[in-house]
Amino acid sequence: MRKVAFLTSVVAILLLLPNFVSAQQADATLGFAALTAPGASGCNVNSVSGFFTCPEKGGVYPNIGADVIFHRRVGLGFDVAWRGGQGNYGGSGIPYRPILLDFNGVFQPRLGKKAGLDLVGGVGFQSTRFYSSNYTCSYFSCTNFQSSHHFLIDVGAGLRYYVWGHVFVRPEVRYYWVNNNSVDFTSPNLVRIGASIGYTIGPE
Numbered sequence: 001m002r003k004v005a006f007l008t009s010v011v012a013i014l015l016l017l018p019n020f021v022s023a024q025q026a027d028a029t030l031g032f033a034a035l036t037a038p039g040a041s042g043c044n045v046n047s048v049s050g051f052f053t054c055p056e057k058g059g060v061y062p063n064i065g066a067d068v069i070f071h072r073r074v075g076l077g078f079d080v081a082w083r084g085g086q087g088n089y090g091g092s093g094i095p096y097r098p099i100l101l102d103f104n105g106v107f108q109p110r111l112g113k114k115a116g117l118d119l120v121g122g123v124g125f126q127s128t129r130f131y132s133s134n135y136t137c138s139y140f141s142c143t144n145f146q147s148s149h150h151f152l153i154d155v156g157a158g159l160r161y162y163v164w165g166h167v168f169v170r171p172e173v174r175y176y177w178v179n180n181n182s183v184d185f186t187s188p189n190l191v192r193i194g195a196s197i198g199y200t201i202g203p204e
């Protein structure tokens with residue numbers, strides 16, 4: 001998981017780097033959140049696949065993100081969140097871990113000298129790893145999981161407040177619609193609620 005987060009961060013930085021020179025500011029954040037999914041509270045049988053599916057909820061989701069902001073408080077950003085500990089899929093004993101990655105347009109209207117909004121919307125994907133005790137090896141590495149990937153759309157909002165210099169805190173909420181998520185879970189709709197601490201490079 002650390003490798004995925006690191007590689008994702010490097011790729012996102014490289015993609016945003018050419019625009020950084022003309023940016024008015026940049027932000028980096030680290031946060032924690034809870035994930036919930038409306039709908040079924042327990043597992044049920046998927047009518048399409050015949051397999052049982054379970055709600056995608058519970059656990060603590062760390063997240064990291066960054067953005068660059070240009071003229072008129074509009075910019076680009078990315079965010080990655082993952083389940084900090086492996087979940088037990090419906091009590092079946094199958095460990096799993098969802099990873100949510102998104103690239104967004106960002107709008108940051110000011111609400112005052114120390115406060116502002118972070119409004120985001122974009123696209124990405126969810127990769128859910130299902131672990132086993134057996135390892136599959138290639139010439140380069142060994143893995144003990146299979147991944148299920150799905151396209152997603154996300155929108156979200158956060159209220160940032162500068163507590164000290166360029167350091168801010170941001171309570172936030174993010175909504176995801178995950179395409180074909182019913183293959184693995186009971187709902188395509190996910191809500192992540194949490195808070196981040198961040199640092200602004202440039203005028204806050």
